[in-house]
Amino acid sequence: MTVDNGAVGDLAKEMAQARWRRRADFFRRLLSHRSFVIGLCLFGLIVFLAIFADLLAPFDPNKNDYRNILAPPSAAHWLGTDGFGRDILSRIVHGTRVSLRIGIVVVITTGVLGTFIGTFAGYVRWTDTFVMRIMDGLMAFPGVLLAIALAAALGPSEINAIIALTVTFTPRTARVVRASVLVVQRQPYVEAAIAAGAGHARIIFRYILANALSPLIVQLTFVFAVSILAEAILSFLGVGPPPPLPSLGNIIAEGRAYVQEASWISFFPGVAIACAVLGLNLMGDGLRDVIDPRLRNVREAG
Amino acid sequence: MAQVKGGDIIVAQGSNPPSLDAMVTSSQASRNINMNIYETLYGFSEDVKPIPILAETVEISDDGLTYRFPLRQGVKFHNGKEMTAVDVKASLDRYREVGATGNLLDPVASIDITGDYEVTLTMNEAAPTFLEAFSSPRAPAVIIPAEEAGAEAGKTKFTGTGPYKFVEFVPDSHVKLERFEDYSADTRHSGADGFGGKKTAYFDTVTYRIMPEGGARIAALEAGEVHVLEQIPVPAAKRLADDPNIETHQNMPWAFLTFIMNMNVPPTDNIKFREAVQVALNMEEISAIATEGLYNLDHGWQYPGSTYDAGDIGKEYYNQADIPRAKALLQEAGYGGEEFSILTDSNIPEHNKSAVVIAENLKEAGINVVINQVDWPTALQVRLQTEGWNGWTLMMGIEPYLGPIGLIATLTRDKPHFVVNDPELDALQARMVKGQTVEERQAIFKEIQARLYSFFGVVKVGDTGLMQATRANVKGFKPFRFPRMYDVWFEG
Numbered sequence: 001m002t003v004d005n006g007a008v009g010d011l012a013k014e015m016a017q018a019r020w021r022r023r024a025d026f027f028r029r030l031l032s033h034r035s036f037v038i039g040l041c042l043f044g045l046i047v048f049l050a051i052f053a054d055l056l057a058p059f060d061p062n063k064n065d066y067r068n069i070l071a072p073p074s075a076a077h078w079l080g081t082d083g084f085g086r087d088i089l090s091r092i093v094h095g096t097r098v099s100l101r102i103g104i105v106v107v108i109t110t111g112v113l114g115t116f117i118g119t120f121a122g123y124v125r126w127t128d129t130f131v132m133r134i135m136d137g138l139m140a141f142p143g144v145l146l147a148i149a150l151a152a153a154l155g156p157s158e159i160n161a162i163i164a165l166t167v168t169f170t171p172r173t174a175r176v177v178r179a180s181v182l183v184v185q186r187q188p189y190v191e192a193a194i195a196a197g198a199g200h201a202r203i204i205f206r207y208i209l210a211n212a213l214s215p216l217i218v219q220l221t222f223v224f225a226v227s228i229l230a231e232a233i234l235s236f237l238g239v240g241p242p243p244p245l246p247s248l249g250n251i252i253a254e255g256r257a258y259v260q261e262a263s264w265i266s267f268f269p270g271v272a273i274a275c276a277v278l279g280l281n282l283m284g285d286g287l288r289d290v291i292d293p294r295l296r297n298v299r300e301a302g
Numbered sequence: 303m304a305q306v307k308g309g310d311i312i313v314a315q316g317s318n319p320p321s322l323d324a325m326v327t328s329s330q331a332s333r334n335i336n337m338n339i340y341e342t343l344y345g346f347s348e349d350v351k352p353i354p355i356l357a358e359t360v361e362i363s364d365d366g367l368t369y370r371f372p373l374r375q376g377v378k379f380h381n382g383k384e385m386t387a388v389d390v391k392a393s394l395d396r397y398r399e400v401g402a403t404g405n406l407l408d409p410v411a412s413i414d415i416t417g418d419y420e421v422t423l424t425m426n427e428a429a430p431t432f433l434e435a436f437s438s439p440r441a442p443a444v445i446i447p448a449e450e451a452g453a454e455a456g457k458t459k460f461t462g463t464g465p466y467k468f469v470e471f472v473p474d475s476h477v478k479l480e481r482f483e484d485y486s487a488d489t490r491h492s493g494a495d496g497f498g499g500k501k502t503a504y505f506d507t508v509t510y511r512i513m514p515e516g517g518a519r520i521a522a523l524e525a526g527e528v529h530v531l532e533q534i535p536v537p538a539a540k541r542l543a544d545d546p547n548i549e550t551h552q553n554m555p556w557a558f559l560t561f562i563m564n565m566n567v568p569p570t571d572n573i574k575f576r577e578a579v580q581v582a583l584n585m586e587e588i589s590a591i592a593t594e595g596l597y598n599l600d601h602g603w604q605y606p607g608s609t610y611d612a613g614d615i616g617k618e619y620y621n622q623a624d625i626p627r628a629k630a631l632l633q634e635a636g637y638g639g640e641e642f643s644i645l646t647d648s649n650i651p652e653h654n655k656s657a658v659v660i661a662e663n664l665k666e667a668g669i670n671v672v673i674n675q676v677d678w679p680t681a682l683q684v685r686l687q688t689e690g691w692n693g694w695t696l697m698m699g700i701e702p703y704l705g706p707i708g709l710i711a712t713l714t715r716d717k718p719h720f721v722v723n724d725p726e727l728d729a730l731q732a733r734m735v736k737g738q739t740v741e742e743r744q745a746i747f748k749e750i751q752a753r754l755y756s757f758f759g760v761v762k763v764g765d766t767g768l769m770q771a772t773r774a775n776v777k778g779f780k781p782f783r784f785p786r787m788y789d790v791w792f793e794g
Contacts, residue, residue, distance in 0.1 A: 066590035084591050238648045244658045261537040
């Protein structure tokens, strides 16, 4: 008995160690993945700006200064000023906040809704056709166009932009989740769990979702990037957060009238959007490469 | 300078003309085109005095009750027919029905044909300011052929007597006019004078290209694809000032920048609150940002130096930027942080920029401001509602140009801008239109300006200018209330 007990204890310890090793191995591989690291740096910079906006911004982003309208970049205003004499650097720093806030909220809402709808459709098979046809219907509209139409109908505000983007990106997330649920469901370990008499909740959370998570994470980095971009598009078209709140999109929109006279207004927030979106996409690529064993094998073989 | 005939001049403008039936619209986009096609009996000269255009003159009876308009003879419509008293009566009858400002004929009891080339208007009572109102280009009382006068609004064939005639209108693309070869110029003048005078069309055709994107219009001008921009942002004008191929023109003053309050809803129904807004605002900051630097600080409700300029009345309330005083007034008003919603539009930069600066000024005074930015047509609908907005930013272009009566008309009688009528202002307006002499009317206008600065329904922010630009080979162009395409030609 004591020997047996010791063997079981060793096994548990070994399993814990193996799990820990797998995790360490995962992060090691992630951090040695070059594009992931570049992406992390780019996106990290934007997150850093957003978190410390109040400390980093040299001016109040809404402080008008009519004596300094359209001033080019200088020692006082590193990235110049806009048509109101407001400091572009301060507006960009605060603008990243709005863009990231919208991005994060959209990731959470689409993540939760998409996972729920996708799992439901994949697990409760008789609802599949009905639910997924609704999703297909929503996906029939080009994504950004649907978001613009919704935001225009709901009126310009941050909440409405979030609603519009959530409605637009939820079907895409649901589809990814459903596909993985369908694959995972057929795995022997799920069948074993069913045979062992596990309840639906345990099967879904412990066996199916846990294993369907990887593609969802990759998908959500994509949703994050596209949300930031879509928010910029909505703001550019005047259906995003209303003035004077700075968001990366409406700073660019305000600079549109002065592209030839004061190109710095639109250029620098454009760079910020590019950093955020490129960073997220590179991170998404890295995650996919590291998570997906088939791709990893291909890469290692090559 | 030798004037040469020929060529197709291309004018770029931002929006479609709502109508080419000149009577029915007061839109600038229409007026820019229509005033080259149509003419009126009377119109404003360069220095804004009524002068005869299609009329020979006017004979006003001593009691001020009859206006006899002998007509110029031999004036041809674009359809080749000669203009007679029948056409004039038919046009004025139609104007009363469908004219956008048809109420300017309200004092007229009857319109009678008193000769082949003579029309007589009989008044209900003496209306000393009638001729100014009748000359207004806002929605001009143009003369069209009698056979088109039965048409519904917007359904005429766009036939006029002007130096250019209508060819085609393709919405969202262009409007095309061509020179009217049988145009009967008014030989009493030596050249164009305001909306009248001796007009000579030199271009074979005039094309108005509809280009909504401002940047595209400027790029097209720089590339030589268009010849005239009726409006150009100040920074672009500054940049193009050094370009030898382009000439910029300054129209100053062009408009009033105003901030109108809704006196029907809290907190703007409270006079102390409105006074707080008036003293809190920094007019210099608002004007400089909204106009990109082309402005005059001016508290007056008529342009400085014009006939009805009321002097320093109200100046003590203007450009105060006095936050402590505003806070004290807010306290007196019992202001408890109610929402103050500023209505503005995304189409006219002066409107939305001034809204942003006004909002910042008022936030500083402790007012809970939100900006409701919608598109221009929506803004025009919302502001007609009696609720749902507190402040509205508006540039008044043509009204101050028309003089005190045109201006006060928007603030009195039916649907004044600030929603609720001010009885005292209405009474002053009624006296104003009946004032017998200029001196009498000047005195009444002083009372009007004093009244405007005592109930604060509308804030005068400043006078704004307008920049226009032409290609350097366009000669003879003089900035005016609309881009005149006559007495302008291409350099040889």
